[in-house]
Amino acid sequence: MNLAQRDQATIWHPYTQMKTAAAPIPIVRGEGALLVAEDGKTYVDAVASWWVNLHGHAHPYIAQKVTEQLQTLEHVIFAGFTHPAAVTFAERLLQILPEGQSRIFYSDNGSTAVEVALKMAIQYWNNLGTPRKKIIAFRDSYHGDTFGAMAVSARSAFTAPFWSYLFEVAFIDVPVPGREEESISQLRTLAEAGDIAAFIYEPLVLGTAGMVMYTPEVLDRLLEICQKHDILTIADEVMTGFGRTGRTFASDYMQGQPDIVCLSKGLTGGTMALGATSSSEKVYNAFLHDDKSKTLFHGHSYTANPVACAAGLASLDLLLQSQTQEGINRIATRHATFAASIKELPGVQEVRQQGTILAIEFEDGGTSYFSDLRDTLYSFGLDNGVLLRPLGNIIYIIPPYCITDAQLNLVYQAILGMQQLVTGQRHYPRPDLTMLHD
Numbered sequence: 123m124n125l126a127q128r129d130q131a132t133i134w135h136p137y138t139q140m141k142t143a144a145a146p147i148p149i150v151r152g153e154g155a156l157l158v159a160e161d162g163k164t165y166v167d168a169v170a171s172w173w174v175n176l177h178g179h180a181h182p183y184i185a186q187k188v189t190e191q192l193q194t195l196e197h198v199i200f201a202g203f204t205h206p207a208a209v210t211f212a213e214r215l216l217q218i219l220p221e222g223q224s225r226i227f228y229s230d231n232g233s234t235a236v237e238v239a240l241k242m243a244i245q246y247w248n249n250l251g252t253p254r255k256k257i258i259a260f261r262d263s264y265h266g267d268t269f270g271a272m273a274v275s276a277r278s279a280f281t282a283p284f285w286s287y288l289f290e291v292a293f294i295d296v297p298v299p300g301r302e303e304e305s306i307s308q309l310r311t312l313a314e315a316g317d318i319a320a321f322i323y324e325p326l327v328l329g330t331a332g333m334v335m336y337t338p339e340v341l342d343r344l345l346e347i348c349q350k351h352d353i354l355t356i357a358d359e360v361m362t363g364f365g366r367t368g369r370t371f372a373s374d375y376m377q378g379q380p381d382i383v384c385l386s387k388g389l390t391g392g393t394m395a396l397g398a399t400s401s402s403e404k405v406y407n408a409f410l411h412d413d414k415s416k417t418l419f420h421g422h423s424y425t426a427n428p429v430a431c432a433a434g435l436a437s438l439d440l441l442l443q444s445q446t447q448e449g450i451n452r453i454a455t456r457h458a459t460f461a462a463s464i465k466e467l468p469g470v471q472e473v474r475q476q477g478t479i480l481a482i483e484f485e486d487g488g489t490s491y492f493s494d495l496r497d498t499l500y501s502f503g504l505d506n507g508v509l510l511r512p513l514g515n516i517i518y519i520i521p522p523y524c525i526t527d528a529q530l531n532l533v534y535q536a537i538l539g540m541q542q543l544v545t546g547q548r549h550y551p552r553p554d555l556t557m558l559h560d
Contacts, residue, residue: 124148125160147504152179155525157509165509168519168533172511173329173361175392177440178524184393184436191432200228200425207431214438215385215398220357220373223383223400227418228426232360232386233266235397236322238420239382240270242405243320243354249408249416254319258312258353261293264330265322265358265384274322276331279492292318296328297340309344313351320382321348322356325372326476329361332516333481335474338375345378354405355380364388364441365450366520368477381405391437392522394430449523453478456527457519460534469545471515481518482537484544499540508536 123131125148134140148160155178157165167175177184191207198205212226227242229235240257247254259265259274266272272281273288281288292312297305312318325341328334348355357380362372366388373380382405386397409418424430440446457480464482465473471485486495493514503510510517510533517537521530 125150154178155522155529163507165504165507166521166525166529166532167509168503168521168525169509169511170520170522171392172387173366173520174387174390175522176364176388176437177391177446178522179392181391181393181436181440183440184391184433187432187436188393188429191429195428197424197427197429201421205426205428205431207428207435208426211431211434211438214435215400218370218438218442219383219400220371220379222379222381222402224403225401225406227399227401227420228422228431229397229399229420230395230422230424230427231266231397232358232384233268233271233397234422235360235384235386235399236265236271236274236356236358237268238397238399238418239322239356239358239384240274240320241420242382242399242401242418243356245416245418246354246405246408247319249411254317256290256292256312256318258292258294258309258318258321260296260323260328260331262296262331262334263322263324263328263358265324266360296331296334297336297344298334299336302336302340302343306340306343306347309347313347313353316351318351318353320354320356322358324358325362326367326375327362327372327479330513332483332513333474333479333518335476335481342376342378345376345380349378354382356382356384358384360384360386364437365446365523366478368450368454370441372476388437390430390433391440393433393437394427395424396427396430396434446523449525450478452527453521453523453525453530456530464538464541467541469541478523479518479520481516482541484515484517484541486515486544495544498543502540502543503536506532506536506539508533510536 126145129146149157150160151158155167157167195205215226216223227238229238257274262276264275269287272284274291277285294308295301295305326335326338345355357373359371363385369375381402383400389398390396409416454477457475461473461475461480464470469485470482472483474481496512496514499512499517517540519533
């Protein structure tokens, strides 16, 4: 049996209807922005393997630092113990995180980083002796697949079997351009009613909602309302962190700053599973007490895994290099040029960009994950050597920062082919796969 057949005999994949899904593509190697399949075909990883990869696959510097750490300490229990990689990584994260963050709590993925944040926020009020029970979130948001993260995410087919188990959340509309005042009014009404523990939000870009974008100015107004009513604010930077929006964190665009920040995905450059939740000193101090019942009772077997922390430190070294920052700016500039060229084409409903994130929404179909158009576009991309993972009728690019101009051209050309496919034009230009090797 080949690798795909062995997979189908043993593995249950995420977000996959196993009865009808095509055989998975066996990837045996990665280099830079490329994935190499078992049959030798190459794919440009235009979605950074679910938004995690910052610097390219199998980066030698990260590999070197992980190897060094493995030869020193692979893991140690993090309750009552510590180690250099965890402490150094926390110190360096706090240097670049939004102003006011002072503590790092490690976990192991984005969903658990959100779970920790929600537990911090809810227990904060309990520890102060003034319990608050309600959480506010954006209506179309996505914060993860564990139960707390599902509760503060959009109610959808993904979460339908679990609705009766999820705690109640007050949802407000996303303040997209032209609808800012509605969202502000909704938040103000909820805040004035009281009993709000926290407001959790994806700053500037709602990823799974379809790369829905809104401005820093309106988010600042929402944060001002929360501050006025003493509502804790939680920035879910799992997707937007580490340069994706053009700045180190999306929160860097705002005047107001969150009380809690959730991190994962790019946290280790896409090398290891790791999550982190940072908090302000105000939040942290609410858990300091002689009464042990006021402890934050949360942890994971692999909390602050030394190898993952070493990968994170190496990724941070790379992120802060001028070469990487130039790559971020180059991608953002090229996205803007391509966006201007495609936005007026037939079948294109809207084009949205924030830093290295570019989204093209087609008029046909809908944003549903179950859209037939989504499957057609996905297959078209793979046929043309590009990994794009459409959100219904929305194509987005969120590439590793090392992606070359030639590889970006291949991605853009594939999207132009999709545009012609959507509008029924049969003779669309085929991408020149030799561009991969320029």
